[in-house]
Every structure is written in structure tokens, then in C-alpha cells.
Amino acid sequence: MNEQLIVKNFGPIKDATVDFKKVTVFIGPTGGGKSTLAKLAAIFRNDKFYSITPSTREELFKSSSINTFFSKDSKFTWTDNDGSFFTDINLLTKNINNKLVNTKPTAKIDILFKNTEKRLKFQRISEKYANSIKSNKAAGNLLKQLNDLIDNIPDPLKPTYIPAERIFSSTIEYSLAGILINNIGLPKLFLNYLNELNIARKEVKKLKIDFLNITYIQRKEKDYISLQDTKTSLRLFEAASGIQSVTPLMILIEHLTQQKEQAQSFIIEEPELNLYPTAQQGLLNWLVEKCTTGENDLTITTHSPYILSHLNLLLYAYQVAEKHPDRADDVAKLVPRESWIDPDEFAAYYVNGPEGKNGVRSLVDNETKLISQNGLDTVSGIQADIFDQLLDINSGF
Template structure:
């Protein structure tokens, strides 16, 4: 995974450069901009962003008015000083001084061939159009002993032109984004509380956030595929029976309705069911972006949930981005990073570490990023939490984020002792 997001003067974010990895985490105080960065990543990974334009608007309106931006409620953050740039292996989007530019990037034979490995109807269309573009060349070289088509790496400008010309037919969107993005909002806990009423709320159009409605629809569809799901870190089991959601817990013969369970179970269950459903899709890489996965969970349950997310959401080419307020999440991430570090030294250490922390939960430090986000703080308010040498979250950062005030506690001890 190779993605970078640069944001200046956008909402609470004054100046931020974020490199997304296989696992990326944002932590910081409320209102600092964690969700803003996560939502921008979700926007730029969403195919609808590249396909909604009808060609009739100005460049700046084209960027600001796409429906996908409204879904994430970030349109209002644009101003004359806003600068945004998102770059992946396949696309580069830039917005500065009300100029919107979206283009395919990449050069060389290897990059082009990687694009063509993505077999979809959209790519077939691109192949066909490109073949027609090359027909004149092939006819000129026929019989000359030089009948091989030009190196595909030499046709990058042609590919750019073709895709940009086909945006209205959604070819560009399918070609540009090879991953499917799924955003899990913090408001998901609301879904369990209105388990049997949300369909009517949608019907009556009472103004629920679109992002929550999207999640509700996705969860509803996923229940058809996931009728049972063990939730080991909560010692519970999800059951979907006759259109209703239940939770089976130990020492109780009859299951509880989901809406009758503890708030932590209500918050986490719809998310897990949806993620279980999506993780079974091995045909396309997926990006999972989750707001505050730890909602209403005890620290040990947070750790168990994080293990589950790493296992389900990072297999294959999938990636995971989370926003969090929990220092327990950071501490446990450090544990999973260190497990990889130690277990990778040799086979003996690998086996010993795996007994303590199963290998399926390990995180490669080279595929991990963590950022403290507090937009109003200092010049930028966004900084990496990683020690560049160890590639782990530094202990000083852990202490700072945890709010540990050792000096103040020592002062209280001194007062108590009469010093």
C-alpha cells in the first residue's frame, strides 16, 4: 500500500502530511481532526468520487459539490486557502487555490502492466480503446519485421487521456481505485437501539445522516450471509434468526435480543457482522476505515477487538485505518508490533512469541503508521508517534497520549509527606 494525503487549511487541519500504511491509526482530542483525515481518505478511495461529475460545473464546484463529500459532511471545510493532495499508486488528486486536478499517474512498463492486471469491464473498455489507438502504428509496421506493439510503458499519456475522457462513463473510477472502501461511523451504536425501526425511519426520511444510513443498509445485507458469529473477546455469540438479531451469552439458556444487551455489545456487533461479511470477499482488496472501534468497551475487550480487526481487516491486500481516543489501543498496537519484531528474528523466537501472541495478530512495523492529531495545536497539530529507530510508538508519546502526569502525582505525594 502506498498512499499519501497532504492537507492544508481544511477544517481543523492546518498542515498535515499522512502516509497511509497497512495499519494506520489516528489519536487525539475531540475536534482535533482525526475523523477529517479519515473521511478524506474514505472519499479519495471511493469510486463515486471519480464518477459523479457530469462535466457541467467549474473545477472548484466539481470538487466541492460531489455527493460523496456531502455524505461525509466535510464540504463546509473548504476555503480559499485550502490545499489538498492525495496520491496513490494509480491516481493523484490535487486541490489548491480553487483548481481541481485529477489524473492517472505512474510510469514505466511495470506500472502499466500492474494496471492491466485489474480485470474488470472498465479495464476491458480501456484495452479496446487503446487497441484502436495502436492500430495505425501496427498497420505501419506490418511486414517490416517490427510487428510487435509498442512497449505498454510508452503509452502512459494515451492511457491518461483515455481515462480522463471516459470519466462520465465511470471507466475512470473503476480503473483508478482498485480497492473497495468501507467507512464504519461512530454513530453505529444507534443502529442496535432502533433495530426494528430503522427501516421506517429511512422510509419517512427524517434526516438521519447519510453515512449512518449507508452503514445500516450494509449491515442489513451482511446479515443474510452471516447468520452466526462468535465474539470471543466478549464471550458472546451473535445469532440472526427469522429477521431478528440475538446475542447468546454464557450461563443463560435463552438468547437476548441485541437491543437488550450491554452498550458495548450493541456498539460492536453490527460492525463485526459487517466486517466478517466483507472480509470473506477475497476477489478485491478492501480498505476498512473505522471510527472509534473501542466505543463502550472495557480495556481488555478493546485489546481483543483490536486482535480481531487486525486478523480480519489486513489479510491479503486489505488495509485498516482507525481513529481512536483510547491509549489502550495504542499500547496494544505496540505489543503486536513488537511481537512481529521479536518473532521475525529466527524460527525459535517465532515459535515462542506465537505461544504468547498468535502470529495472525502480528503487525509488520514497516506497514504501520500512527499519528497524534490536534489541528489547533502548534503549526500543524499532526505528528507521527513512531520512534524512527525502533519503528514502535515511543514510550514518551504513549505517556503523553495517556495523560500520565507523573510530576503532578509526585507533587501530591510530597504534599502528603509534608515536604
């Protein structure tokens, strides 16, 4: 993958450049901008974004709850795997009461064609559009030219954004119809997730979750958890919070990964929610196995240093097996082969917002291709430093 996102002056992000890989991880303090970067990736991967309808684009930002992050200096550059196009939201217009009006927000979105001829053609049309609009008919003709121009751009990955609010899905799953009918003000991303989960539940009737020693079973449209050790069952909404958080997530991903005809982009907020560290590791193994097959990819935001440490294990397992192919089976006995991560297809970033000392920076060491020790210390070493200082005080230093 060669996707790149550059963001300037958007919400908590002052200036960030992020290269997305097969597996991409964002970690950092609350409010630093991790989810903002993840949501922007979901927006730019959504084929609706490539519609020349300003209201459609604006709705994508609004449904992600980041439409208020725009400023007059906001700017984005998104480069995908196959090339893309340049436009400016401020140049795109919509018809309101038969009048052409500028569409807000007014940020620029720069997307560069890899094909020089196509880029120049687009620039010529854009200039004509900016300088020569005389009527709605002229604007409509120019919009048609723009649409024709981008018809040959390959469909982007289908993004699926799984928000942290998923913990509530087990308690309201039977109320989804009422929630939608009564227009209850839940976040749009969460409602989208609930809709997709509702579809998935019709297809996935049983799913073993070995790292929690449970099995999900659906009987008569009701969700049950079977405890493998005791052979007892309980309703999903009666289960532990970690089980309620992780089971719907896995049902949805299991369903989507069965759809081989469409490449999927899975974007997950805080997969570690309510899980013990060993369970976090088991879930991460499963996510890497399921979400990175074929052309699929995985992006996660996290607060967990255990996630980073385990990612290093998955990266190192790949490296050891590559260096010693004759010992690959021994490595697989320790770390499941399906969850190994190619370091060339991995990226990890520490996100600390505009007020942070380092802003957005890579945590990957260029030489070892692992998350650097300094990177691990950044997210997990503060308490250790304080403990060392207490030891010094106790020793009289």
C-alpha cells in the same frame, strides 16, 4: 502500501502529511481532525471520486459532513499505490439551465500521475479545457477525453466507513425501511452503514465473539446474544452497550471479508466504544486479523491509550518472531499469530488540529519501529504527571 494524503487548510487541519499503511491509527483530542483525515481517505479511495462529474464529487464530501470545511486555500494531494491524476474542482463544470457554471467548493485536488506521459497528456487536456470551452458540446468532448484517459487506473480499494453512531444500530435495525422512506435526517455515513449492515445480516446468521464470551445468533430475522457461560439468550438491543456497539460492527466486517474478489479498506471510528480495556484488546486482535488479510487494510480513529499500548504489543510480537524464528510458536502462545503487525506496514499519528502545538505528527519511533514512549506519554501521561506533582507537594518538595 504507498498511499499518501497531504491536506492544507481544510476544517481543523491546517497542514498535514499522512502516509497510510496496512494499519493506520489516528489519536488525539476531540475535534482535532482525526475523523476528517479518515473521511478524506475514504473519499479518495471511492471510485465515484474518479468520475468527472462535479456534483458526484461534491456529494461525497457532503455525505461525509465535511463539505463546510472548504476554504479558498484548501488543497489536497492524494497519491495512491498505482499513480493517479491532477485536477481542479474549480475547472470542472456542470450544466444548469444550459449554462456552464463553476462548481463549488473551489479547493484544488492535486493527484499526480506516476506515468509521466499520461501526466503530460492530462495537463494538455486540462489546459485546453480551462482556456477553450466555447460550448456544452466542447466541454462534453473534453470530459470524454479525460474519462478515457483515466479508464486504465486500477480500481481503488472499496472503502467501508464505520461511524461512531453504530451504537444506535441495534435499536433501529427494524425501523430502517421507515427511516429511509420518511427521509429522517440521520447522517449519510450512518445510513450507508445501516444499509450495508442490513445486507450483512442476511448472510451472517451466527458469529462467536470469544473475547466477550458471547455468540451472536439470528433467528427469524431477529438478533440474539447467547451468553456462553450461562447458556441464556437475550435480544441484542437488551444487551450491554459494549455488546450493542461491537456486534453489528463484527457482523458487517465478517460479511465483507468473505468477498475475496474485492480488496476492502476498513475505516472505523473509535472501535473501543463502551468496551472494557481487555475487551478493547480482544477486539483489536480480531480487527487486525480480519481487516488486513490479502490487500485489505485498516484505519482507525481512537481516544484510547489502551489501543496504542496493545498495538505496540502486536508490533513487538512480530519483531520478536522475526528476530527469533525458532521461538515464533512461543510468541504465538502469548499473542495470536494472526494479529501480529509488520512494523513496515504500520503508521500512527497524533492529530491536534491547527491550534495544537504539534499539529499532526507521527508517533512511531524510527529506530524501534514501535509507538514511542513519548507518544504514549502524550496520550496517557498527563494524569501521571499531575500525580507525581502531588507526591512532590506531599513530600515537601
